[in-house]
Amino acid sequence: MNIAGSIVLVTGTSRGIGRNFVMAAIDKGAAKVYASARDTGGVTDLFKAFGGKVVPIQLDVTKPEQVAAAAQKCQDVNLLINNAGANGGVGALSAKNMSAARNEMEVNYFGVQSMCRAFAPILKKNGGGAIINILSLVSRVNIPMLGSYCASKAAAWSLTQAVRAELAAQGTLVVGVFPGAVDTDMAKGMDLPKLNPMDVAKMALDAAASGTEDVDAGEMAQGIAAGVMNLNFKAVEKEFAAYLPQS
């Protein structure tokens, strides 16, 4: 996947890693970036900064009619970046109700599936291209203080494997990115070392450029991946369970 000259669509560009994806893709020579957001007012400055190269489009990934409209409008895309995400910051049982869990699944799982389904034929038509799914280190193991969010990101990882297999025949590369904590609104209040969102965006684009399928971004994510792969999974599970507040 050559980022220079590519036509990119990024979901969730109003803030955080998504905004940085827009800037990083332009920096790496993308010809056009569709900066999608629920409220395009949040990307006006990107449009102004990069002129015709950044095209704002309205897109709530949980709304099928908006996904269909985006696919209709963005027929030239050859790199889809599923970045939009929601994290209610609650435990699976300690949450007052299931509304956060349902929203997390809608955005982090069904939203990604819906975008992959809508754009797979477009990527095929444009030579194969690539999809980058922003997962998380918590796709690999649950941190119960964010229990339902982790479940949705684990589902998104499983989906990534399925989509990768289904799209192999059309030559679409599917990259899964597993960052540790990143310095954005989502990780506000988390007392952990945090990755710079621009570094995460650049790592993900470099992975697409080099044909790398899985990226554990940052030391924490690499440690977790190593723990899981070395079959120390039980130890990692127990370590994360210990973060639950003790009553």
Ligand SMILES: NC(=O)c1ccc[n+]([C@@H]2O[C@H](COP(=O)([O-])OP(=O)(O)OC[C@H]3O[C@@H](n4cnc5c(N)ncnc54)[C@H](OP(=O)(O)O)[C@@H]3O)[C@@H](O)[C@H]2O)c1
């Ligand atoms: N921050 C971390 O520590 C961390 C670590 C690992 C993985 N991630 C993942 O990285 C991705 C980006 O997160 P971030 O850290 O940049 O978080 P963020 O600053 O909270 O940004 C989340 C973005 O997703 C958008 N969004 C939420 N619901 C949406 C929907 N229904 N349709 C379209 N867009 C929607 C938000 O738009 P609005 O402004 O309209 O709300 C916002 O642009 C997510 O997939 C997240 O799970 C984050």
